[in-house]
Amino acid sequence: MSENIVIIGAVAVGPKAGCRFKRLRQDANVTLIDQDEMISYGGCGIPYFISGDVSDESELRSTSFHMVRDERFFQDDKGVTALPGTKAVKVDRKNKTVRVQSRDGGEKDLAYDKLVIGVGTKPKGLNIPGTSLKNIFCVSNLHDAIQIKEMVTSGKIEKAVVIGAGFIGLEMAEALADMWQIETSVVEYCDQIMPGFVSKNLSRMAQRHMEENGVSFYLGESVEAIEGKDSVERVKTNKRSLSADLVIMAVGIAPNTALAKDAGIEISPNGFIVVNDQMQTSDPDIYAGGDCVQISNLITGKPGFFPLGSMANRQGRVIGTNMAGGNATFKGAVGSFVVKTFDMGLAGAGLSVETALKEGFDAVGIQVSQFDRAHFYPEKEIIYLELVVDRKTRRVLGIQGFGAESSGMFTRINAVASILQYHPTVDAISNLELAYSPPFASAMDIINALGNAAENFLDGRYMPMELDEFEQCWQEKDKGDCLFLDCRAYADARVFEEMYPEIWKSIPHNELEQRIDEVPKGKRLVLICNTGVRSYEAQINLRTHGFEDTASVGAGVAGLKQSGMDFGMDT
């Protein structure tokens, strides 16, 4: 008799597992059920559907060859029986059946030999007054998306408030502000955007870019109520009231694991389905994958949560292979990510410095800014990278970056993301071998320069100053404790020196040895150039002359300006 495979959940992991299995076992029966009518869609594309980049929701449900992935597609192209509008009510592990409820309310049992659970997540709500008003959405499925798109295209939305400055929050803010010119504000409880994913240094660059494109941010504020008569009218935070006729709640997600829990499958303390590296649950005949499971964080070795369509797809294939008797494994994730913010990208892999510190590492983040290609090549972009390393072991814990969407930032992040699973130390970054040619990279590439900077820091040769620390120094500049020593050519430094003669001094790096007597003793020297190269060299020269209290601004003036530092000038 043919084997029966039942799959609960038909968005990402389910269809992939079912189709892969069916290709390996053409004689088996695969049934794919989902409580929704719309199945197998690219949920990550929702912000681009709302922005108008993707004109029709059906494109999110289509293959690359423009066939809508509906029941018929699954039957004809994949040999898989899809049952949309069918809810799984109960899993009976003893009898190996799933009780399902169809559109008309009728119930029946589906027998399974192997079962797959890929039921994803539900959005976390906020437990505040007013969340049941109209025009408040989570962006958790295509139905929400279609409603939001209808609203924005109707032209009736003038002001939107997005709650949460994570991935979905930022993507939605861009979608609303860019194409539809909606006055968009983002409220975030933490004091930075993308909390947990990037350092404040990088988050400020991305935030500033979004602000320049018309998005307002209210950080470190908590939403206390949503107000309105019938529809939403205002969002009240602990600090202000923001007018809104549309609210997007993007404050996190929680796994849909009630079904698995009821069936007695092992669930983690924080509510995720526990699977081994074959994606098998505590019941060997039941597999699970996608956003509802926990997988290993390959940096910390601890359980992690990586809700991404790319994870789900790859896990689905592993499940399909293993159900057919194969031995595929999914070892975990390093947590690579990328988010587009207008024409810039913010990306990373592994741990941010803040997360690494929380995890008990003696972590530090080292920043470098440099062109993505040979500096003599006409097309190039300055990109910003931060390497997170453990001081004791010199292990690389993560990398994050910010740069133009079209820049080489993304390829540097991916190159490091790829090796993080091998637990490299900093020297591996100093010597990472990217393909080189002037239109694509530098002979001493930024990725290697980043490794070099981290090595120099760990060896005590390089004492960097982060953007935050610089800002503090700058705010306290009138105290007179610091001297800002500008290592650039005089032409670049002059305007600063003239504006702040007491605290800003120009000594181009190539004149430093001759003018060493001009460097004042007894002050903290903040060394600065455009991208941190000359200020680092100056730091070494100054040490030779007995100046130990120095700090080199790693991201340089380029990084400071990118973060919005205007030095009191109209720059």
Added chain:
Amino acid sequence: MSENIVIIGAVAVGPKAGCRFKRLRQDANVTLIDQDEMISYGGCGIPYFISGDVSDESELRSTSFHMVRDERFFQDDKGVTALPGTKAVKVDRKNKTVRVQSRDGGEKDLAYDKLVIGVGTKPKGLNIPGTSLKNIFCVSNLHDAIQIKEMVTSGKIEKAVVIGAGFIGLEMAEALADMWQIETSVVEYCDQIMPGFVSKNLSRMAQRHMEENGVSFYLGESVEAIEGKDSVERVKTNKRSLSADLVIMAVGIAPNTALAKDAGIEISPNGFIVVNDQMQTSDPDIYAGGDCVQISNLITGKPGFFPLGSMANRQGRVIGTNMAGGNATFKGAVGSFVVKTFDMGLAGAGLSVETALKEGFDAVGIQVSQFDRAHFYPEKEIIYLELVVDRKTRRVLGIQGFGAESSGMFTRINAVASILQYHPTVDAISNLELAYSPPFASAMDIINALGNAAENFLDGRYMPMELDEFEQCWQEKDKGDCLFLDCRAYADARVFEEMYPEIWKSIPHNELEQRIDEVPKGKRLVLICNTGVRSYEAQINLRTHGFEDTASVGAGVAGLKQSGMDFGMDT
């Protein structure tokens, strides 16, 4: 007494080694000598200087902050004494001195505690008549480059012949044909461009793109003579005579190791300086790096030759660290590369399938074509990747790709280049974790699809047909042995079916099960769709029905068209 470091050769590895060392040992004396007057330049930028992308040669000799790296720069900025126009005549290892000859012919001895040799390569010439005619250049230094640029800007050059279709040959062909509209031909002894680096499949795509941009190629031809009165007028190959008023010889390079050889330092059988992974020669006080040394090929474990400015720079830093008492290592290279051909790029890392076979691996190349980003995202490009794997061990030996310069091809190559040193097997590619978001990647990314295809091939499930093999089938189509079964929608397949009714049959994949009786028995079935996805699925379905002699065109119609296959149509 201060330590004396002497460095012979001041292009890439030398300056880097010297400056790194000086930063670590501010009290030491570093002397950098070079027989040339122009030092520390980006030789890899020469084609872009000739094309006009880089307007002045001084840009190739400048830092990112626009200072020309001349004697004064090295003195003032780096504390390094540079002696351009100074030739190293002899190394006396016993007395630890270098005999140098200065511009005026005067000789003196420089004492060294540590010596660095970074003397690069010289171009291999062709041993044929006529090579001493005027207007024949190798592109081996800035002087050549300046002369060529003067000639092309004068407008007197109408026809150029480039001998050699490797990196420099292709870059020079683009430089001449693109900006200066010079009628440019490339003659190559091998039967493909970029021999040894990419498969014929990918080389054909790049070649076709260059042909569309006006470059002519004569492959599998050997140059027998260069003819002319005073200047070059013609290039004679074994098959034709090509008019030319400029000839670029780019037929390879050989290391400059006479000096090291004379000094009794160990030289490899093929003429390179032998170094350990600290970049130390057989004399522990003498280091060497850059194009004149051999380093380990991390794929084969054998000595390799990787003449790239990026290698030289990283090796220079290792040398500088080690001379200062550090313990840095340079373990070798996987041979990553990228070359721009007009607005496309051709890149790779590790071994090409041909090279892998020569090295004794049971190698096979698996090709996949797919969009670089989510297929529903408006901006995207089809890119072409080829994974080279060993059948027995499933080890990944290399990856190569072709795609738009601005596409995501480069980031996939770099991601795999980064992990090749860890000797991954195919499953690591199936599960490679690139950062995902629709504007940057696909949920089932092409890199994972490539790993999947390779796994399916190794497991005997996927029987692909390469472009070359397809072409042969197509040429022999009138024999009637093959049926081309088009798995695309009828709208796409129709024109083919109408044009070739005897041999081309449209059965869209979703209709295959119902129309299985229409599939003729006893013929080899060449399955084709746009990018190889549906044809692979059809292959599986057909096997279930007893059709074993099938082949799925991995790169699809997209790949065939990119290679110049027009199917006899005006496409």
